[in-house]
Amino acid sequence: MNCKIATIPGDGIGPDIVREGCRVLDAVGLKFGHSFSYTPVLAGGAALDATGEPLPQATLDACLASDAVLLGAVGGPKWDTLPGSKRPEKALLGLRAGMKVYANLRPALMFRQLADACPLKSEVVGDGLDILIVRELTGGIYFGDRGRNADNTAAWDTEAYSIPEIERVVKIGFESAMKRKNKLCVVDKANILETSRLWREVTEAMKASYPTVELSYMYVDNAAMQLVRNPRQFDVIVTSNMFGDILSDEASQITGSIGMLASASLGDSGPGLYEPIHGSAPDIAGKDLANPLATILTCAMMLRYSFSMEKESAAIEAAVEKVLDAGWRTGDIAGGAEARSRLGDKLVGTKKMGDLVVEAL
Amino acid sequence: MNCKIATIPGDGIGPDIVREGCRVLDAVGLKFGHSFSYTPVLAGGAALDATGEPLPQATLDACLASDAVLLGAVGGPKWDTLPGSKRPEKALLGLRAGMKVYANLRPALMFRQLADACPLKSEVVGDGLDILIVRELTGGIYFGDRGRNADNTAAWDTEAYSIPEIERVVKIGFESAMKRKNKLCVVDKANILETSRLWREVTEAMKASYPTVELSYMYVDNAAMQLVRNPRQFDVIVTSNMFGDILSDEASQITGSIGMLASASLGDSGPGLYEPIHGSAPDIAGKDLANPLATILTCAMMLRYSFSMEKESAAIEAAVEKVLDAGWRTGDIAGGAEARSRLGDKLVGTKKMGDLVVEAL
Ligand SMILES: CC(C)[C@H](C(=O)O)[C@@H](O)C(=O)O
Ligand SMILES: CC(C)[C@H](C(=O)O)[C@@H](O)C(=O)O
Numbered sequence: 001m002n003c004k005i006a007t008i009p010g011d012g013i014g015p016d017i018v019r020e021g022c023r024v025l026d027a028v029g030l031k032f033g034h035s036f037s038y039t040p041v042l043a044g045g046a047a048l049d050a051t052g053e054p055l056p057q058a059t060l061d062a063c064l065a066s067d068a069v070l071l072g073a074v075g076g077p078k079w080d081t082l083p084g085s086k087r088p089e090k091a092l093l094g095l096r097a098g099m100k101v102y103a104n105l106r107p108a109l110m111f112r113q114l115a116d117a118c119p120l121k122s123e124v125v126g127d128g129l130d131i132l133i134v135r136e137l138t139g140g141i142y143f144g145d146r147g148r149n150a151d152n153t154a155a156w157d158t159e160a161y162s163i164p165e166i167e168r169v170v171k172i173g174f175e176s177a178m179k180r181k182n183k184l185c186v187v188d189k190a191n192i193l194e195t196s197r198l199w200r201e202v203t204e205a206m207k208a209s210y211p212t213v214e215l216s217y218m219y220v221d222n223a224a225m226q227l228v229r230n231p232r233q234f235d236v237i238v239t240s241n242m243f244g245d246i247l248s249d250e251a252s253q254i255t256g257s258i259g260m261l262a263s264a265s266l267g268d269s270g271p272g273l274y275e276p277i278h279g280s281a282p283d284i285a286g287k288d289l290a291n292p293l294a295t296i297l298t299c300a301m302m303l304r305y306s307f308s309m310e311k312e313s314a315a316i317e318a319a320v321e322k323v324l325d326a327g328w329r330t331g332d333i334a335g336g337a338e339a340r341s342r343l344g345d346k347l348v349g350t351k352k353m354g355d356l357v358v359e360a361l
Numbered sequence: 362m363n364c365k366i367a368t369i370p371g372d373g374i375g376p377d378i379v380r381e382g383c384r385v386l387d388a389v390g391l392k393f394g395h396s397f398s399y400t401p402v403l404a405g406g407a408a409l410d411a412t413g414e415p416l417p418q419a420t421l422d423a424c425l426a427s428d429a430v431l432l433g434a435v436g437g438p439k440w441d442t443l444p445g446s447k448r449p450e451k452a453l454l455g456l457r458a459g460m461k462v463y464a465n466l467r468p469a470l471m472f473r474q475l476a477d478a479c480p481l482k483s484e485v486v487g488d489g490l491d492i493l494i495v496r497e498l499t500g501g502i503y504f505g506d507r508g509r510n511a512d513n514t515a516a517w518d519t520e521a522y523s524i525p526e527i528e529r530v531v532k533i534g535f536e537s538a539m540k541r542k543n544k545l546c547v548v549d550k551a552n553i554l555e556t557s558r559l560w561r562e563v564t565e566a567m568k569a570s571y572p573t574v575e576l577s578y579m580y581v582d583n584a585a586m587q588l589v590r591n592p593r594q595f596d597v598i599v600t601s602n603m604f605g606d607i608l609s610d611e612a613s614q615i616t617g618s619i620g621m622l623a624s625a626s627l628g629d630s631g632p633g634l635y636e637p638i639h640g641s642a643p644d645i646a647g648k649d650l651a652n653p654l655a656t657i658l659t660c661a662m663m664l665r666y667s668f669s670m671e672k673e674s675a676a677i678e679a680a681v682e683k684v685l686d687a688g689w690r691t692g693d694i695a696g697g698a699e700a701r702s703r704l705g706d707k708l709v710g711t712k713k714m715g716d717l718v719v720e721a722l
Contacts, residue, residue: 084558087552089552089553118482119481119482119485119589119590120480120481120482120589121479121480121481121482124480141520141553141554142553144517146554146555146556147555148555148559153523153524153525154521154522154523154524154559155521155522155555155556155558155559156505156519156520156521156522156555156556157519157520157521157553157554157555157556158517158518158519158520159502159517159518159519159520160515160516160517160518161515161516161517162514162515163514163515164514189603189606191448191450192450192502192503192518193502193507193518194507194508194509194516194517194518195507195516195517195518197445197516198509198515198516220606220607221606221607221609221610222610224585224607224608224610224611224614225610225611225613225614225619227611228480228481228589228611228614228615229480229614242550243607245550245581245582246581246582246585246604246607247585248582249582249583249585249586250585250586250588250589250611252586253585253586253589253590254589258586
């Protein structure tokens with residue numbers, strides 16, 4: 001298979017980690033007989049500096065013409081004072097809307113090799129954490145009408161959802177649950193929000209088609225608690241754009257493995273958008289310090305979801321596990337000072353970590 | 362001083378715990394020469410059963426005519442299938458709006474005697490947790506316009522804030538910080554929401570009046586992470602109604618002391634509304650099993666905020682500490698099976714716990 005990938009290295013450590021992701025993809029290609037070609041394009045701060053726009057039309061066009069998009073990270077303090085329409089975040093929102101990737105899949109996974117970094121007590125975490133958050137990504141209060149009143153003394157934002165918008169993402173929730181532990185929890189605030197009540201109605205109308213899935217509903221405030229109290233009760237969570245933003249960040253932090261977590265944003269057809277969930281970490285950009293594993297695992301998600309290459313995807317995941325099992329660590333997952341000093345030459349940089357995964361393949 | 366308190370025992374364990382709260386207030390009255398008189402009124406499920414309305418006008422009138430309102434808990438599965446306007450939650454929203462209590466103060470405190478119940482590792486928690494969340498309570502998406510489109514295929518909710526609404530609650534945030542560690546964090550989603558941008562503008566315009574307060578801003582997704590990762594960075598958080606709902610529940614869960622936490626909802630003048638943050642726990646209602654300490658500490662907040670009785674308030678808090686130090690526990694704070702069995706006759710019920718606090722006073 002020949003796969004055309006648009007890459008958006010972006011800002012900060014983005015270029016460092018995307019480079020390693022592509023190297024790992026190339027190694028997979030060699031091993032399994034596929035070829036991956038890359039079209040690097042600009043978005044975020046890098047695009048602002050070069051073109052004055054956070055998301056040039058040419059970038060969106062190249063993404064839409066590709067089979068999948070790999071994004072490193074966008075943003076940084078350099079562009080933080082720009083007005084709203086010129087902020088690097090606009091690139092993310094523009095890509096999501098432009099590519100119509102309405103379902104953001106964010107696995108919150110605890111790597112057992114990194115259990116020490118988990119902020120929760122071991123009795124809360126038990127033998128691991130593995131939650132999939134499906135966040136609606138192209139609707140809700142992110143894209144609703146907003147503004148100020150005429151005399152600038154008040155502002156508003158609108159949370160809005162239509163039945164088709166809810167249906168398609170809840171469907172992904174049900175289908176994802178069927179591939180996992182068959183549990184789906186719809187998180188909302190149906191005791192207050194009309195949109196949440198519509199989410200529940202739509203879900204109720206769909207549930208008969210998924211008889212094997214155990215369905216539940218939970219208020220978002222309770223979900224924020226339960227993620228801390230008993231995260232192992234969850235399998236798949238599906239929720240709105242705003243609640244998903246909050247809960248998926250909370251969930252990923254809870255794993256303690258945040259430098260390792262991948263995400264996929266999918267639409268009905270067309271390319272998917274793949275990005276590690278961590279930020280652009282401008283302070284360590286270009287210093288060979290960034291952890292490329294989240295990006296490498298993001299590439300595994302790409303193989304699975306965009307190219308149906310299940311065994312290739314699993315090979316990457318196994319290679320990463322092997323490297324972790326052998327004790328190799330980048331700085332961010334090296335633990336405290338004491339743990340670090342014990343690591344010796346197993347404490348490695350971005351490139352070496354990429355090499356190790358390639359070798360393990 | 363003679364203080365008129367409207368009590369809303371409410372549903373589930375509400376009556377059990379409000380009874381103990383009042384007994385403790387009476388003991389304080391005796392000791393310090395005040396008299397407290399109580400007017401019990403109906404709200405929530407209890408009111409629905411008796412009158413068909415979750416918040417009868419007579420209840421609101423009695424609350425407004427009082428010096429302070431003590432609420433136990435409202436709601437329960439019995440009323441969960443009623444339509445929106447007949448749900449017990451409507452009583453809460455009606456009381457908040459009717460009493461104009463726009464600032465909800467929710468301290469998230471870890472009681473060191475209960476450190477074992479904290480879900481976070483001890484290195485994350487250090488020597489304790491003490492965060493105050495100030496949640497806007499009478500505005501935002503809770504009270505904004507909402508509805509469905511004509512053909513019922515879409516729904517919307519509106520997050521709306523005016524400058525005066527923001528100003529008055531941010532002021533409480535600044536003032537609270539000055540009574541604590543002088544740190545205020547405004548939590549919002551200013552990279553997306555117009556309302557959040559207005560919150561920031563208003564805060565920026567106010568900050569010169571509070572030169573001793575260290576002010577910061579944080580996005581809500583990051584705040585949800587930081588509460589798990591490093592909760593000790595926070596002193597006072599001020600935020601919108603919806604974000605406050607989510608973050609205050611997360612924060613209270615993080616303390617592990619959720620059966621102990623109190624809240625106060627305050628307006629500019631008129632009575633404050635005081636309630637423990639836990640729910641109505643219908644399964645243990647009337648069985649002398651509920652933990653009355655959150656309600657007792659809620660009474661301490663009432664003395665402090667509504668009656669400026671600082672030493673009386675501190676006396677209640679000291680009495681609760683003393684009872685905990687002596688090892689007395691209700692079931693919810695007794696720990697696992699093993700810890701429980703070690704407790705012996707120090708494992709007590711609602712009334713005995715009330716007795717102990719009264720004695721300790
Ligand atoms: C940068 C921001 C606009 C974005 C979001 O809120 O969606 C980010 O937090 C994310 O989750 O990808
Ligand atoms: C019951 C519900 C309407 C309420 C809220 O969301 O405000 C509750 O969660 C709370 O925090 O008091």
